[in-house]
Amino acid sequence: MSESQFDGTKFRLSQPESFNNKNLKLQGWLKKKSPAILKGWQKRFFMLIENEGYKLVYFDDDKTNSKPKGAFELSNNIFIEQAGEEEFTIRFPGRNLELKAKSGDERQKWVETIEFCKSIGKNSQRKYLSVDLNDNDLSKSKGSTHKKVDLSTTQIVQIEKEKIENQRFQSHKEIQKKSIILSSQLEDSYILEFLGLQQLNQNSKLKSRTIFGSLSKRSKTKMKIYKQKWFILISSKPLFPEIQEDEEILQQQDINLELDTLIYINQKVNEKLIKRKAYIKLQNCKEIIIKNMQKSSDHGFIFKLNMGDQIYSLMANSENDRMRWQHALNESMNTCKEINNKLNLNILKNINPIIRIYDMESSLPIRRQKIKEKLQSDIERIELEQSINNQNRYLNLQDLLCYLKLISQDMIKSIEGCLVKDPQRQDIIQEYIEIHHEKVCQNISEFWNINNKYLSLNEIKELVTWLFDYQQLIINYIKDDRIKQGINTLLQICISRWKTQSEKKIVAQFEQCQTIKAKNTIKTTCVFELFDTVQEIERLINLKLKSYLKINELFKIIKSVLWYYLEQLYDCVEEQTENQEFLIGVCNDVEIVKEIANKIESIAEMLQENKKQEKIKQKILQKYNEVLEFVEQQIYNLTLNELTQQFQVSLLEIEIRSRIFELFEGNVQLIKLTEQTQQTLVEMLIQTLNYHYFNIFLNELDKVNSYKRKQIESKIKQDKQVVSEFLKKYHVSNAKLETFDLMIQLLNCEKDSEYVQTFRGLKYQFGRCFTVNTVKVIIGHLKTRKSEINQNSLDQFDQLIKNIDDEQENGESTQDLKSQLMEFGQNQFEPLVLQKQDSNSSRTSRTSMSKSKVNIEELISKSQAQSVQLDNMSISEGYVYKKKAKQQKLVKKWDHRYVRIRKGYIYWYVDEKSWKCQNKLNVQDILEVEGKQNKQNKFILKMKGGKIYEFKVDTQEERNMWMNGIMNEKRQQEDVFNSKIEAQQVQTSLLNVLIKNYDEEIITNKNNNNNNNNNKFNNQQRKTTLIIQQKEYPLELGQTNLKIKKTSNCWTSFMVCLGLSKG
16 A cells, blocks of 8 residues: 555544653554454564664564564554554555454553654654564565564564563562561461361371472473462371371272372462362372572572473472471372382282381391281281180181181281382291281181081081182292192092082982972982082082192092992882882983083083093983983883783784773873883883784784784784874884784795795894794794795794894894894983893993993093193294284285294294394283184284284194293293292291191091992892893793793793893
């Protein structure tokens, strides 16, 4: 804008009446409007200075060392306009400067001063003098160049600002002197009440940990200005033991202010200002520096807190105050170091009073005597709190363990407090071991000596668990082999007593032979007792005590109890052959036995005793099934006398549905039995039915003719249909119906080959009961309607039967026979009559129990040895495949890298010859080493922060060895870290053994009794040996005394045939 544009219409302010030099040195904050396209107001600091006239200079801030952003010369050719209440515009040639003051009065002051300055200023022809601020940029700018400030102007500005700052400092110094002399404006009681500490003077525990008062704190500016603040410090430990000395550590939840933190607030009675607290964490304080005030011009006593990255300068009013604050701050800093120790110990006790007692005397014997008295008084205090005395000390286990737990906790708290001291106080730790630890051991040993005979299994378990927890508590501080010995002895006694008590409970239950109704089925109370017994041992065997158990011996005892149960069950069943309800309960117990087997298998898995061996569950069920077969036979025998009477009629008169099946279902009470037992009994019934039905059929052949043959054939087909429906009802296979088809074939045979085929089938159906004599009886009956069979045919039949007998004897049967035996073997509830057909069956007799037990133990021992060997193998160096990060996946997903595990780090290289690693991982940052379930050659490392590294190798065994290597290195590093705490070995004590085994003689006697019981059981097994062990063969089908019409005791003959009764 040119000068011609300024006409008389513009408003001109008149000059002020009077001004002096002080009025012309005007300065302050104004808002300046930016000349940019997007105009906005910018806050700037303005000053009026004199330099060959007057100039208006502005800055970004009001600091002493800030440089001017621009300068405007106040000459006669400027105009001032006012707009609104606060704004005004100064029109310079080439630039309009729009400004805004805080108020109208301030604007008026600026306008009048500038008008006066331009009137007395030198009317220079130049627009304004400009010298580049940096004196380096000599480039010419177009238009306004107000941002170029000459050097002389810059120097004048700096001088003026320093003068103003010195004036401020002098005035502040005057105020500071007055504030030191005068008392604080804010009463301590008011702030304490506001902070919730109004009861501080009445609480000596809190008072000994607190220091507060007024201190002057130096401001952050370069000028040494101290402003008075109100400070408070509360520590976790006593700062002034003379007020109260205690052994407690104040916790953060006990108070609303942050502990061991110097807190300060403004020294004004204003709640809003009190709420604005500032914190200095003494945990970060490196040192306290005491300033020598003889060489200082400050009127106070200064000390500094060096925080590493910042220094706080504080001033006290007297030397005593400074020393008091210095002492409190040093104590709080030491407390911070102990609480936030590198050993990661949680300090819960103030050990300083005990250290003072110990260090007070120079003589070692006197020291030890005083510390012993102090520790004994602590134990007596605990006894008084728990109401423990010599009369009731050993009466109740729970009370004793609670009392000893308090002693052990006090000991551990004290030991941890000694370990964080610098240096560690191992001398005091040794005193605690000799007093507190020995007190615990003596009480445990004495209690056991008095009460060992009367403790229950749960109490022994509670005692051994407490000892284990106590050992884990002291393991890093005290080495005492007596604790481990005590745990091992108690476990041995506990398991032995469990075995004895379990056997007594089992015998008591079998003597009663009671049954109960559970889930709509009848079960015996004996099996529930066994279930509870297994639960007891399951509760005993937990992960805590796993490392102390002798696994092989433990499993021997568990299996011994199970076999003892089976022995008692077998004996009871032999005695209760007429007690059908009890026998039904035994059959239905199989569901609970399966649950018991599952529990024992889970115990084996927990103890890692079922690797690469036959499942224990299958062994248990197999042994139970051997007893179950005998029980099922007894249930079946209860109704056989009535069933056999139904076969005292001819073939055409027999009623299978009504006379046999319905009678059998009612007498045996199939509806009360499990489905599996039902099927077994039905199979036994069909076996009996086939035998008697065939005998009746043989008797009918004597009078057969063409008409009667058709009647017999029709009857057989009808009965076959009835039997088929019956089998379908109980979901039993129709393979048993082949006998009916063979009888029909026998009626229609014409050729010798047809006879051979039929006889072969009958031989496979009836086994040893079908002999050469049986063939002769059949041929003899058929002579009336068939041509006489020559001698060659008889010899052929004879040879056929003998060959089949030899095949069954040697187990080298034909394919059809193998299929039949395989089918029988698949059923765990196979009837005893089928066992007579195969001497090599897995369920032959009860004598196989002892052999199976030996095999299980061998497998367990082998598996344990193999698993231990594999677990100890590890890899610390070799090639692996490392998965790339997602952003690095281009062509290949995996990098082939050479990995080394060294000194707590995992390094990987391009190959084994590389000297520079690509990356490394700290094993301490590994949270988990996990093998992938679906891909057995891969494993992952889960790191802190959520990052995951994935690796793969060639085989699962190699993966496991890598995982073992990484975990071993991690454990070694943890051991190195924990090795900073050296556990002290317990010195020689009068108490050599913690727990004495008073049960050794009892255990020996019980073992002898068990051996006698085993011999007795083996004798019983020999008495009840099945037909496979007998030399005599069963009676033959077709013999005279087997004819229904000529004998009155058909079932006795059949029992003789089965080998279950004497002839």
